[in-house]
Amino acid sequence: MSDVLAVAEHRRGELRDVSFELVTAGRELADATGGDLHVAVVGGDTDSFADALNREGVDQLHAVEYGEEFNHDVYVQATEALFGDLDPEFLVVPNSVNGLDYAPAIANKLGLPYVSDAVDVEYDGSLTATREMYGSKVETTIEVAEGPYAVSIRGGEWPAAEGVGDADVSAFDVDFDEDAIRSTVTGFEEVGAGDVDISEAEFLVSIGRGIEEEENLPLIEALVEATDATLSSSRPIVDNGWLPKNRQVGQSGKQVTPDVYLAIGISGAVQHVAGMKGAETIIAVNTDPDAPIFDIADYGVVGDLFDVVPALIEEFGGDAPDV
């Protein structure tokens, strides 16, 4: 009755890391509700996925065969059927791009209150979720009076489940309504190839919206030249067309692991941090002492990049252009 249903995520033949984090979060909730943790996998090589997901803490695995890749119409139908059958207290999915593409729909369809992008959840008869607002400047707690609940969890907040479980694995048959599948995935495309591979760089100088205008980019380029670094950026710089896509660090850009990541005028939004938190040393230059980037920085420079960067260029014998 008060079970937890977690729906795993896979892409192009592989389970995504967040699926194992989902198991941990799901187990936590199942412990709190005193129920079982059901994990479902929909589409793809369900047998091998179910095998891999059979980690400690999982009570039941449900394999729904249908197609190879994520399709939201299929996921909505599969989740609806599973939910109807299992009658859980919680539906838990990743707050991934695919989560964004079907969780709100299934929550709406089932009439479940929906809390997205939770970084923490607590249950003692009712749900309290912790989430961020205003670009991570504040944290909030949200209380949801009555379940069952739909929650999407932020990647990287729960440790991945480990060990080998002894869950029951069974096929779950869904009577799919083909007419209700009105979207078709036609393929995938890798983007961002190009001359430089920022994921190989040892020293990245990375620029964010703090640079304000394209005309100011030569300042950063001068620093890159003086220090023999590689230039990367946060998303808005690429969105604006000031740098090509292959320079974007983050969730939808590249993952980088340089020895040093110098973040200049970057706030440290979660989707950016997802791409660079693996850097050995993180240095942040930002005017805002409360910018979230300082939470993960090893060295902090609270200051104006238009003062600090020219001075740094001079330190290395370069010439700072007038911007």
Next chain:
Amino acid sequence: MKVLVTVKEVAEVEEDFEISNGEIEETYLDYDLNEWDDYAVEEGVQLQEAGDDVEVVAVTIGPERSEETIRMALAKGADRAVRVWDDALEDADILDVEAKADILAAVVEEEDPDIVLSGVQAADDAFGGTGVALAEEVGFEWAAVVNALDTEKVLDEGVASVHRELEGGVEELTDVELPAVLTIQTGINEPRYASLRGIRQAQSKEIAPKSFDDLGLDASVADSALELTDMYEPETESDAQYLEGDASEQAAQLADVLREKGVVDG
């Protein structure tokens, strides 16, 4: 063809702010058009410019103040706007996804658009669910996190051929039948600035105010299952070593760090 664009006025927090009674005080908030919606408006206006007889209607849920924001959408080319507000919304501290979807669904029913463009998320509460929940509510197809749309195919074939931006530099190519809701990702286009002429024209465009009554909605749609119980500044987990002094002193220390780490010579 009719395009409905959902826009939201979002609050941005100033660098220094204070929280009292679980809220950020009004004086520390600035209001602006949600970044993601700006791209959605542009995508709508591009459809209008590429097709014959395409109408773009902007819709917002917001108090009178938000007309300023919705005028920006009109100045950029939306033909007219609808603003939903009701006394029942005054006291709601957070409007959950379901409430927004229900309210917008009533507007969709009235306007009967072929395509709805919505931002991936709102920069303030970042729920990221309204567009997709709305699609489900009105029985439209949908696609979330769209960073490319084949405009001609929409106009000629009634199919939204989109790229969905997944994680890690991979995009999914998907065809979605119309009518559909697309949630628009930043970078899909280059949002234009409102021209002076656009701003002038926007003054004479219609912003139709709608109450729940007008839309046949019951006050209870504003009831949220979610309650915001606390708001606080996250405890800083920073163990960063701060480089003190004026800019040149900071730069000198920074240079030393870079030399020490062995990434820069000289």
